[in-house]
Amino acid sequence: MLQLRDLPTPAILHKFAQRYPDADITAVVTFLHLLRTATDLSDALDACLQQHALLQGRWWVLILLMREVDGTAAPSALADKAGVSRATMTGLLDGLERDGLVERVLGNHDRRRVAIHLTAAGQARLDEVMPDYYQRVRRLMAPLGETDRKQFIQLLDRIQAGISELSGS
Template sequence: MLLLKDLPTVKSLEKFAERYPDADTHAISDFANLLRASSDISDALDKLLGRHGLLQGRWWILVLLMRQDDLTSSPSELAEKVGVTKATMTGFIDNLEREGLITRFMDSVDRRKFLIKLTPAGQQKLDDVMPYYHKKVHALMTVLANEERAAMLNSLKLLAANIDVMK
């Protein structure tokens, strides 16, 4: 993820508005701030997980497997849920399997497919990290009052529901 660090100044936005008279500089500024906050949060999560030998992609795979009643999923389902290509998922799976956090086995119904299962070591990794993760997420989210959080979530849902205007 590209981490936006240099937000536009009022002067730079005025320059844009001179060149592009239809530019809504307030919308651009708000959008840049949203991207900045998102990238900072994502970077902070990577650093938090990195202290435990994980990155977001590997973390979310373990979490998604734990959510399954049988701790099992297919690589393609995981790739879709995490939002990565099948090739990227293969790399994640290879690394997690090498560390013993997951195991790969043939699907008993369709022998052409593999399934992925969370191992006891993978569950232990989650058990070790999850309390720390919950504590840090709680600390971040409680800087907003419940009403502020609800308003933020409603706003984000509205933006996500209209993302097609960016295509």
């Protein structure tokens, strides 16, 4: 994925606005800053997880399994919750199973049904990662007080509600 590292200057944005009169420059600047920050956050999370020999996609699968009462879920349910295709989930699960972090469990009544279970090794990996992750997130968010955080979430919810305007769906 291409990542914009060089945000446009006011002069460049003015040039664009002259050519495209519908451009709302402050909306574009805000959007680009949000997109850039989201990309930087994802990159930083990747770097954190790499220190624990995990990739972000695999980590999310482990988190989703840990959220389950018995640490078990259907691959299709995991794909839906992660927002990825079933084929992508299969690839993630193959790698996690190869590393011993999850196991495939065949159904008792229907051997074609497979569930994914978080292994003790998978839970141990999460127990190693999560304290570090929580400390880093605490330091990241420290400049924002509780009121700021609540307001920020409200603003993000309002942006989230308008995403269909960008995607056209």
